[in-house]
Amino acid sequence: MQQQPYPLGRFHAELAALEPRFAAALAACTLYSRRYLPGEPILRQGEQCEHLYLVAQGRISLNSAVHSGRLFQLGEIECHQQIFGEMEFFSATPVQWSVVAETELDAAVICADKLAKRLLVEPELTLFFAAALASDYLDTLDITTSRLLHPIAYNIAFELWRERQRTPMLGSRKRAHEAARFGTTERVYRRALKELIEQGIVADGPDGPVIADLARLRAYLEL
Secondary structure (H helix, E strand, O other): EEEOOOOOOOHHHHHHHHHHHHHHHHHOEEEEEEEEEEOOOEEHHHHHOOOOEEEEEEEEEEEEEEOOOOEEEEEEEEEEEEEOOOOHHHOOOOOEEEEOOOOOOOEEEEEEEHHHHHHHHOHHHHEEEEEEHHHHHHHHHHHHHHHOOOHHHHHHHHHHHHHHHOOOOOOOOOHHHHHHOOOOHHHHHHHHHHHHHOOOOOOEEEOOEEEHHHHHHHHHHHO
């Protein structure tokens, strides 16, 4: 979730007014700042979490793995005052998604116990979590539902459309990671991408797939 209020939502005006108090509460509960190198996990799937992490700038990825080693990557986020560990903070359950630094970044480590006590004193600040979690839940549900209901080629095209419309969840642009993000192998991913390229919908750019023809993309996605 973002520290700043999301631009849309029922309580945006109230959250904008409360933002200085929310920022002050997070700062008061911060223990220290820690630097993470690319590839280093901030949160590990399955572990208990007693902290939240605030990343002002940097790029992270979220993934989930099974015992066989198969990896599903939800995507990557270009952080702008992004908070991680909020789900575990409220649920007191083990970490569901590993959060991994993709670039060198600094994270403010926030004490969960201190923050819990602060929210009991200032319960109106929980509105930040409620609004952000609702928005992130709908965004994540939209992604995972599309993964389940549509073929991989459709999802590749849909992700390019989503990225064009501005979404916090971005593609990794690394073939192995992209394949994992769609829950498949590199071979299957390349075949689906080739299908889109042959139809003139997508082009294979230097940094990964890009939209080749917006009109064809919209027609393919039936938008």
